[in-house]
Amino acid sequence: MSHDSAITFRFASLHEAETIRAIEFEAGQRFVSVGMTGIADAPPMAREVVERKIEAREIIVALDQQTICAGFVMFEPQPTRIYVQELDVLSSHAGRRIGAALIEEVARIARARQLTQLVLSTYRDVPWNAPYYRRLGFCDLDTSELDAALLARRDAHIARGLDESKRVFMRRELV
Numbered sequence: 512m513s514h515d516s517a518i519t520f521r522f523a524s525l526h527e528a529e530t531i532r533a534i535e536f537e538a539g540q541r542f543v544s545v546g547m548t549g550i551a552d553a554p555p556m557a558r559e560v561v562e563r564k565i566e567a568r569e570i571i572v573a574l575d576q577q578t579i580c581a582g583f584v585m586f587e588p589q590p591t592r593i594y595v596q597e598l599d600v601l602s603s604h605a606g607r608r609i610g611a612a613l614i615e616e617v618a619r620i621a622r623a624r625q626l627t628q629l630v631l632s633t634y635r636d637v638p639w640n641a642p643y644y645r646r647l648g649f650c651d652l653d654t655s656e657l658d659a660a661l662l663a664r665r666d667a668h669i670a671r672g673l674d675e676s677k678r679v680f681m682r683r684e685l686v
């Protein structure tokens with residue numbers, strides 16, 4: 512399969528905040544197919560949150576030839592790693608390895624900052640969640656391996672109503 516050179520990546524611009532929210536909302540609709548309607552019904556991130564992340568240069572967008580924003584990754588730099596908060600690609604652009612390429616963009620930033628890991632939290636059994644990230648080199652973390660920051664994030668998920676029994680934290684070493 513040839514590499515899709517038509518896709519380009521850059522930090523998101525403020526005028527793309529609504530587009531990013533729309534992509535997040537569309538990606539959530541996929542969860543209807545696995546009976547997780549609560550996710551599909553959830554509103555996207557608040558516009559102020561998206562704008563703050565854009566200004567911090569913590570959202571990367573993928574653009575196709577028509578410069579249509581096809582997907583994005585939102586991340587949070589931490590002392591030794593980068594936490595991947597959200598990765599969404601439009602269904603119209605699925606199967607083109609855009610998600611994998613967005614993760615590689617974050618890995619590149621991490622390496623440039625001498626950070627050694629990418630970490631994320633996702634659903635264990637949803638096909639485009641944990642099984643997908645395993646194919647991208649992420650490994651499941653046992654609860655005993657979670658540090659204070661990840662335990663705090665897990666508690667925040669529970670407070671927000673997420674079923675952590677169905678979720679898993681994952682890590683990818685950057686060597």
